[in-house]
Amino acid sequence: xxxxxxxxxxxxxxxxxxxxxxxxxxxxxxxxxxxxxxxxxxxxxxxxxxxxxxxxxxxxxxxxxxxxxxxxxxxxxxxxxxxxxxxxxxx
Amino acid sequence: xxxxxxxxxxxxxxxxxxxxxxxxxxxxxxxxxxxxxxxxxxxxxxxxxxxxxxxxxxxxxxxxxxxxxxxxxxxxxxxxxxxxxxxxxxxxxxxxxxxxxxxxxxxxxxxxxxxxxxxxxxxxxxxxxxxxxxxxxxxxxxxxxxxxxxxxxxxxxxxxxxxxxxxxxxxxxxxxxxxxxxxxxxxxxxxxxxxxxxxxxxxxxxxxxxxxxxxxxxxxxxxxxxxxxxxxxxxxxxxxxxxxxxxxxxxxxxxxxxxxxxxxxxxxxxxxxxxxxxxxxxxxxxxxxxxxxxxxxxxxxxxxxxxxxxxxxxxxxxxxxxxxxxxxxxxxxxxxxxxxxxxxxxxxxxxxxxxxxxxxxxxxxxxxxxxxxxxxxxxxxxxxxxxxxxxxxxxxxxxxxxxxxxxxxxxxxxxxx
Numbered sequence: 101x102x103x104x105x106x107x108x109x110x111x112x113x114x115x116x117x118x119x120x121x122x123x124x125x126x127x128x129x130x131x132x133x134x135x136x137x138x139x140x141x142x143x144x145x146x147x148x149x150x151x152x153x154x155x156x157x158x159x160x161x162x163x164x165x166x167x168x169x170x171x172x173x174x175x176x177x178x179x180x181x182x183x184x185x186x187x188x189x190x191x
Numbered sequence: 192x193x194x195x196x197x198x199x200x201x202x203x204x205x206x207x208x209x210x211x212x213x214x215x216x217x218x219x220x221x222x223x224x225x226x227x228x229x230x231x232x233x234x235x236x237x238x239x240x241x242x243x244x245x246x247x248x249x250x251x252x253x254x255x256x257x258x259x260x261x262x263x264x265x266x267x268x269x270x271x272x273x274x275x276x277x278x279x280x281x282x283x284x285x286x287x288x289x290x291x292x293x294x295x296x297x298x299x300x301x302x303x304x305x306x307x308x309x310x311x312x313x314x315x316x317x318x319x320x321x322x323x324x325x326x327x328x329x330x331x332x333x334x335x336x337x338x339x340x341x342x343x344x345x346x347x348x349x350x351x352x353x354x355x356x357x358x359x360x361x362x363x364x365x366x367x368x369x370x371x372x373x374x375x376x377x378x379x380x381x382x383x384x385x386x387x388x389x390x391x392x393x394x395x396x397x398x399x400x401x402x403x404x405x406x407x408x409x410x411x412x413x414x415x416x417x418x419x420x421x422x423x424x425x426x427x428x429x430x431x432x433x434x435x436x437x438x439x440x441x442x443x444x445x446x447x448x449x450x451x452x453x454x455x456x457x458x459x460x461x462x463x464x465x466x467x468x469x470x471x472x473x474x475x476x477x478x479x480x481x482x483x484x485x486x487x488x489x490x491x492x493x494x495x496x497x498x499x500x501x502x503x504x505x506x507x508x509x510x511x512x513x514x515x516x517x518x519x520x521x522x523x524x525x526x527x528x529x530x531x532x533x534x535x536x537x538x539x540x541x542x543x544x545x546x547x548x549x550x551x552x553x554x555x556x557x558x559x560x561x562x563x564x565x566x567x568x569x570x571x572x573x574x575x576x577x578x579x580x581x582x583x584x585x586x587x588x589x590x591x592x593x594x595x596x597x598x599x600x601x602x603x604x605x606x607x608x
Contacts, residue, residue, distance in 0.1 A: 101501045115503040119493035121447070140593040144445035144536050148434035150496045157493075173448075174496050 108163045120156035123168050193389045216388035221395050224421040225253045231428035232256025233265040237383035238568020244390035247576035252392045257399035261380030264430045267530035268561040269453050269487040273310040273371035275330050276603040280586035282333035288566025301382030303374045308465050310371035315360040315471040323366045340365045351518050360472050403440040410549035424549045426575050431531025433554035445592045446533045449490045450500035454527040458482030474511035500529035537597040538604040542584040551575050
């Protein structure tokens with residue numbers, strides 16, 4: 101239960117959004133050359149961090165745009181929000 | 192040796208105003224070294240230690256728990272026990288547990304209050320009907336009791352359900368497993384703790400794991416807040432915090448940890464004598480022996496370790512409860528809480544060896560681990576003691592995410608995620 105500042109619409113309730121899981125997982129450039137281990141790593145394995153984690157979110161009941169979020173999963177505090185394609189904040 | 196709990200011991204202790212009962216388990220300081228260390232003192236961890244000592248005669252075992260035993264998801268679930276899962280592998284796993292439940296109070300000499308009051312799963316649309324019928328047939332082929340009920344039979348079995356055809360999600364039918372039911376969750380942890388302690392297992396509470404020491408691909412021990420403990424084998428049963436422990440060992444798991452909520456009402460007279468679950472509208476309810484309605488809500492869709500969960504999830508569940516049971520409209524809720532559940536992509540657990548020698552994981556139970564507690568402990572103990580899975584948990588290995596041989600139980604998991 102928290103508020104999220106959508107980079108397009110402003111501050112809204114979390115229930116308007118949907119979480120899209122860990123961010124910055126890059127789709128393999130040459131899928132045909134991947135081993136089963138590498139596929140498993142890409143498809144299933146997650147950092148699932150307790151602490152500061154980079155995530156994707158979508159404003160489902162709003163502008164329906166995707167964006168990235170840096171959030172502390174131990175207390176749900178949002179540290180930063182940035183648009184898709186932008187570089188993640190380093191601090 | 193523990194004194195046996197019986198009517199005679201109850202009478203005997205009443206003469207001393209119940210002030211001289213023997214301690215059910217000790218409070219030891221950790222030894223320097225153990226044969227096996229179990230991380231996580233919930234039901235699954237304590238059951239693992241119990242069966243290691245009882246069936247495999249490995250008694251130099253420690254269970255380390257960062258809080259108090261049974262204070263995590265063991266004490267936070269809605270205590271539902273059933274085995275009506277779709278696939279053969281799951282049916283074997285969960286029915287193994289159910290068979291142990293049926294004799295558990297006698298075995299542990301501890302009343303776990305196992306009550307086979309039946310669990311009914313409702314269907315609200317045509318696809319639900321087809322899925323539940325398919326699951327009923329699959330269950331019966333696996334020797335698990337299951338019957339399909341039409342709307343009238345649902346109403347007869349649980350008269351307070353609103354089966355009117357004009358509600359938003361009308362009840363079109365349901366399945367019933369009569370052997371299913373509930374148990375007292377705390378008692379399961381306490382019963383296993385007492386049994387394990389009696390056989391020499393050390394239960395160490397308020398002891399948090401800070402690191403896992405490896406040399407190459409094998410285990411050397413665990414760093415804890417009570418010092419370093421040497422061991423060659425570690426069994427991790429840390430539920431929502433499994434990934435945290437895995438990260439300490441440099442291992443990646445296919446898990447996401449999310450809050451799952453439950454709530455109880457004020458206590459009332461007996462009104463619902465079974466467990467009713469509805470996957471489609473996401474509401475499930477039973478009544479505790481104290482008279483409280485025990486209501487399970489859904490998971491939030493974001494990763495969180497905050498043990499809170501969102502208000503709108505509770506609101507959605509209560510909306511569904513009120514439509515299905517208009518009689519509850521004036522009930523007041525007493526308590527609400529959240530637990531952190533570790534969810535696998537296929538909604539099935541992992542009871543497995545890992546690429547690191549001597550490190551074993553029992554995790555990924557997601558929203559439905561309580562029901563499996565005795566079976567999970569038994570099979571995990573087997574896996575650790577023999578360094579090989581039992582045939583009942585062979586399918587639930589970590590390797591299935593590489594081979595693609597998943598056990599997809601999203602339909603039977605009953606909590607949508």
